[in-house]
Amino acid sequence: MDWTKQLIRYIVIMLLQILLFNQLQLWNLCHPYIYVLCLLMMPITLPHNMDMLIGAAVGLVMDTCCNSLGVHTAACILIMFIRPYLIGSLINDKDRLNDQVCLHSIGMEAFIKYVLVLVPIHHFTVFMIGAWSWHYIGFVLLETLISGLITLTIIISYNLVKYR
Secondary structure (H helix, E strand, C coil), X not given: CCHHHHHHHHHHHHHHHHHXXXXXXXXXXXXXXXXXXXXXXXXXXXXXXXXHHHHHHHHHHHHHHHCCCCHHHHHHHHHHHHHHHHHHHHCCCHHXXXXXXXXXXXXXXXXXXXXXXXXXXXXXXXXHHHHCCHHHHHHHHHHHHHHHHHHHHHHHHHHHHHCC
């Protein structure tokens, strides 16, 4: 994938996140974080440390816009750290991933497993660091479940529409 298309997608998704999805908070439980799509679809050909730097940059933009003091940065760095190992365990033929990781390049089953692992890890990290106490673990788990389901639905729908 051309880097300009990747950058344009990043800007559009971040604007949607900041201007629209950050405003959608149902019962203080649903916080869809679609910006993780930018990270999940990054090319696998980048070095691991570059992945983590990109994750830190994306998280820093979100922290700046959400005034969340590093919560998103920590979660993004964590999923970018895990991502290559997860891809390695899900996909045997990494030659197909020169462009990006998407439903079309890795297949439906592998893509769903991929997002089903990384999105809940991201959300749980954001909400747990935000709560800053194990006392609220029940609420954090409920928030992770509801927000994760909404985010997963949006990410998978986007990929189904874009890569039919």
